[in-house]
Amino acid sequence: xxRETPLPKIExxxxxxxxxxxxxxxxxxxxxxxxxxxxxxxxxxADAATLVRSLDLGDAExxxxxxxx
Amino acid sequence: xNAPHPVPDATRLATAxxxxxxxxxxxxxxxxxxxxxxxxxRIAAVDGAVNxxxxxxxxxxxxxxxxxxxxxxxxxxxxxxxxxxxxxxxLFDIAGLATRAGSKINRALLPSARDAMLVEKLEAxxxxxxxxxxMGEYAYDFTGENLHDGASCNPHxxxxxxxxxSGGSGAAVAAGLVPIALxxxxxxxxxxxxxxxxxxGLKPTYGRLGRGGSFPFVTALDHLGPLARSxxxxxxxYDAMQGADDRDGGQTPRPFEPVAGLIGDGIAGLRIxxxxxxxxxxxxxxxxxxxxxxxxxxxxxxTVDVPDAARARASxxxxxxxxxxxxxxxxxxxxxxxxxxxxxxxxxxxxxxPASWVDAAQRFRRHFxxxxxxxFEQHDVLLAPATPCRAPKLGQRSxxxxxxxxxxxxxxxxxxxxxxxxxxxxxxxxxxxxVGDAPELPIAVQVIAPPWREDLALRVAAELERRGVAxxxxxxx
Numbered sequence: 001x002x003r004e005t006p007l008p009k010i011e012x013x014x015x016x017x018x019x020x021x022x023x024x025x026x027x028x029x030x031x032x033x034x035x036x037x038x039x040x041x042x043x044x045x046a047d048a049a050t051l052v053r054s055l056d057l058g059d060a061e062x063x064x065x066x067x068x069x
Numbered sequence: 070x071n072a073p074h075p076v077p078d079a080t081r082l083a084t085a086x087x088x089x090x091x092x093x094x095x096x097x098x099x100x101x102x103x104x105x106x107x108x109x110x111r112i113a114a115v116d117g118a119v120n121x122x123x124x125x126x127x128x129x130x131x132x133x134x135x136x137x138x139x140x141x142x143x144x145x146x147x148x149x150x151x152x153x154x155x156x157x158x159x160l161f162d163i164a165g166l167a168t169r170a171g172s173k174i175n176r177a178l179l180p181s182a183r184d185a186m187l188v189e190k191l192e193a194x195x196x197x198x199x200x201x202x203x204m205g206e207y208a209y210d211f212t213g214e215n216l217h218d219g220a221s222c223n224p225h226x227x228x229x230x231x232x233x234x235s236g237g238s239g240a241a242v243a244a245g246l247v248p249i250a251l252x253x254x255x256x257x258x259x260x261x262x263x264x265x266x267x268x269x270g271l272k273p274t275y276g277r278l279g280r281g282g283s284f285p286f287v288t289a290l291d292h293l294g295p296l297a298r299s300x301x302x303x304x305x306x307y308d309a310m311q312g313a314d315d316r317d318g319g320q321t322p323r324p325f326e327p328v329a330g331l332i333g334d335g336i337a338g339l340r341i342x343x344x345x346x347x348x349x350x351x352x353x354x355x356x357x358x359x360x361x362x363x364x365x366x367x368x369x370x371x372t373v374d375v376p377d378a379a380r381a382r383a384s385x386x387x388x389x390x391x392x393x394x395x396x397x398x399x400x401x402x403x404x405x406x407x408x409x410x411x412x413x414x415x416x417x418x419x420x421x422x423p424a425s426w427v428d429a430a431q432r433f434r435r436h437f438x439x440x441x442x443x444x445f446e447q448h449d450v451l452l453a454p455a456t457p458c459r460a461p462k463l464g465q466r467s468x469x470x471x472x473x474x475x476x477x478x479x480x481x482x483x484x485x486x487x488x489x490x491x492x493x494x495x496x497x498x499x500x501x502x503x504v505g506d507a508p509e510l511p512i513a514v515q516v517i518a519p520p521w522r523e524d525l526a527l528r529v530a531a532e533l534e535r536r537g538v539a540x541x542x543x544x545x546x
Contacts, residue, residue, distance in 0.1 A: 002436060015421075022421035027402045034405070034414055041418035045390050048383035049426040052433050055380060063431035064289075064438070 003056045010046040015039060079103035083111045084245035084543050087153040087302040091195065094152030097141065101134035101152030105197055108154040112199065112246050115546055121221050121231075121241035123159050124166055124201035130154070133197045148195030149305055149329075150249075157251040158235050159201035160208060161185040161293075162282035170284040171204040171234065173217045173407045174400055185282030186314045187251055187293055194309035199247060202237030206409040208253055208286040209393060209416070210234040211261050211481035212461075216409040220463050223266055224544035225510055229460035232265035232481065234258040235296070239266035242296045245543035249306050253283065254292045256385055257455075257485025260515060263296055263497035264455035265481075267511025268541045269530065270296045271303045274520050275492025276321035278307075279314020287392040288319055289431075290385065290489060298541040300531040303496070304329040307523065328524045332531040339525065342371040344453040344517070347378035348484055351470040352457035355505035355512055356484075360452050362502055363514045366538040367529065373444060373451070381437045381487035384430035386479075391427045394419025411478065438491045445519040450529050454484045455497050455513035459505070484515065494518050496526040498539040511541075 019042055023030050030038065078099045082090050093099045109127050116122050137152055157163070160170040162181035169175045183189075188198055203221040205212065213236020214220040221236040223229040224244035231240040235252025239262025242250050252259040254272040263270030271294045278293050285291055295306040308327045314320050343349075343364050349357065349372075364370070394401075394416045401408070401416055408416070444451070457470055461477050468477055488495055497513040516533075518525040533539040 018423070019418070019421045023417065026398050026420050028398075028405065028417065028420065029402075030405070030417055034410070034417060037410070037414035038417035038421075041390075041415050042421055045387060045418060045422060045426075048386045049422075049429065051383045052380055052387065053426070053429045055377070055433065055436075057432050057436055061432045061435050063428055064434040 001058065005054055005056045007050050007054045010050060015042050015046055018042070079107040083107035085248065086299045087150060087248040087297065087305055088299065090153045090248065091149060091151045094137065095147050101137040101197065102131065104152050105130050105134040105154060108199055108247065115244055115246060118227055118546060119222050119224055119240050119244045120219050121202055121237040121244060121246060122156065122200045123169070123203050123218055123237070124163070126163065126198055126200050130197050130199045133192065137195060148193065150191060150309055151195035153196045153249065154199045154247045155191055155196045155249040155251070156198065156200045156202050156241055156247045157185070157188060158204045158238050158253060160204060160253060160284040161188055161251060163188065163198065163201055166201065168284050171206040171208065171215055171218070174404055175284070181282070183282060186279040186316060187310045190310045190312060191306060196249070202241055202250060204237055205234035206412045207397065208234040208255060208258060209412045211257060212478055213240070213262060214463065222463070223460045224546060225267060226460065229462055230265055232262035232460065235262045238296050239263060239268055242266065242268045242298055243541070243544050244546060249295055249297045249302055251293060252296055253286070254294060254489060255286045255290045256389060256489055257482035259294050259296060260455045260485045260495060260497040260513065261481050263499065264511070264513035265460035267499040268296045268298060269300055269303050269499065270294065270497035271307055271523065271527070272489060272495045273307065273523055274494045276319060277323060278310050279312065279317045279320050281314045281316025285396060287389050289388055289392055292489065298543065300332055300527055300534050301329070304332050304527055323521065328527050331524045332527045334528050336367060336529055336532045339449045339529065340447065341367050341369040341450045341452065341529065342373045342448045343369065344375050344451045345372040346374040347487065348375060348453040351473065351483065352454055353470070353505050355459060355502055356454035356457050358502040358504040359500045359512045359514050360454055362500055363452055363498065363533060363538060366533060366536055373448060375444065375487070376440050377437060378487040380433060381490045382483060384433045385486040385490040387422065387426050387430040390415065390419035391422040434491060441491060449518070450525055451517040453515045453517060455515045456481055457483060459507055459510040459512050488515065488517055493520060494523040494526050496530040498530045498533050499541050500539050
């Protein structure tokens with residue numbers, strides 16, 4: 001049964017670490033202005049993720065990827 | 070060059086519907102070659118202002134037209150789209166051209182060896198490809214602007230956006246350059262240009278039409294479909310494009326389910342409702358007025374709340390950002406300077422999305438699908454705005470919706486994203502309402518049906534067209 005479970009806002013510092021780690025892991029060299037823009041987009045994505053994850057679907061709901069065996 | 074004859078008829082037919090052109094070519098009142106020449110002439114005369122085309126495949130089109138005329142002369146049966154010119158968003162493979170997908174980077178790809186599946190299907194039905202169309206870079210766009218090729222302009226007001234990412238498709242159809250254009254729709258990229266340019270558009274059910282030979286954006290959400298100036302043309306082209314595609318691993322096997330013979334069945338017995346909640350919140354008055362006009366014409370006063378649409382949109386946003394970034398990760402590392410910055414910086418953000426966020430979005434997708442299925446037990450069709458406003462000005466960065474200043478680029482799709490998120494079929498129907506700024510410009514309404522019921526969406530769209538509520542006239546240029 002779906003249940004609302006409010007989650008805290010993800011901290012800016014955590015997002016900055018996430019972004020820097022991801023750029024390094026993907027061997028992407030980003031100029032400071034690109035990074036700043038990307039970080040603002042990541043803020044929006046993180047807020048969207050908080051909204052989505054705040055609905056607790058339990059353990060039974062299957063994800064819906066594209067795969068047809 | 071063969072003399073086109075009769076010339077006056079062909080010139081008129083260059084801005085006619087596909088059904089009219091096919092009927093004239095089949096009857097022999099005009100040759101396919103004459104229609105093709107008139108179409109190429111109109112593109113040459115008009116497209117400099119509209120910038121819908123990035124490639125014109127003139128010689129290929131002439132050869133194809135001659136083959137159709139020869140087939141008719143030999144007494145062979147012609148297809149349902151005989152002699153009908155069409156064009157495709159430049160993420161569809163066209164044999165002999167690099168599939169640029171709106172980008173600078175892809176221009177270095179080898180020319181495609183084969184046409185995309187849907188190009189092959191339309192040509193098998195007698196249609197004639199005349200070129201590739203402008204689009205937002207890698208389809209990550211709702212504006213129709215493109216750093217590398219320039220913006221495709223709205224034919225109804227050249228200072229305004231065509232909408233994206235299938236902006237060239239909307240512009241080409243609205244400008245009367247072709248009667249049918251193909252686009253892709255991941256989060257709204259057929260429905261947004263249909264709304265801004267005032268064309269009919271069909272985003273079929275996810276998995277219905279084969280995507281083989283099209284450059285992907287987010288395979289979990291990518292759909293392909295037609296834009297046209299009549300519902301009958303949507304139906305004709307949609308029927309021609311159905312069928313198994315062994316190049317698309319995401320296609321769902323379905324029987325051939327033609328709709329062209331059903332769109333005149335009317336709406337008697339259909340349970341039609343207006344989508345409320347999220348779909349009645351953040352928009353300009355003209356978006357709600359358009360829905361109300363359509364609802365009144367269909368004699369419905371039922372409004373239903375679509376549960377959790379905000380979460381659906383958020384989930385689509387996450388999946389798009391993550392999968393789009395994954396697709397382009399290597400290019401971001403190797404050629405970051407060659408991206409449009411507005412696209413690149415969003416893709417960079419997408420690289421940082423944890424798998425758990427994507428998984429949560431995909432799990433919610435299944436949940437939302439089940440909730441919407443319950444809604445469709447009570448209703449056959451839902452109505453919602455296609456865009457929150459008419460076409461914004463080119464270069465416009467923000468607008469105010471319900472008192473909140475919001476960015477144009479991501480928010481033109483705020484009503485389309487929750488619907489494509491679960492792959493529902495939608496017909497976009499363009500209407501005009503005397504409300505708000507620039508009332509001469511069109512704005513579209515989404516007619517939303519349950520999965521695999523494109524016929525219902527198109528029946529309602531056809532009824533609105535028949536009653537004169539929805540129409541897609543060629544823009545005066």
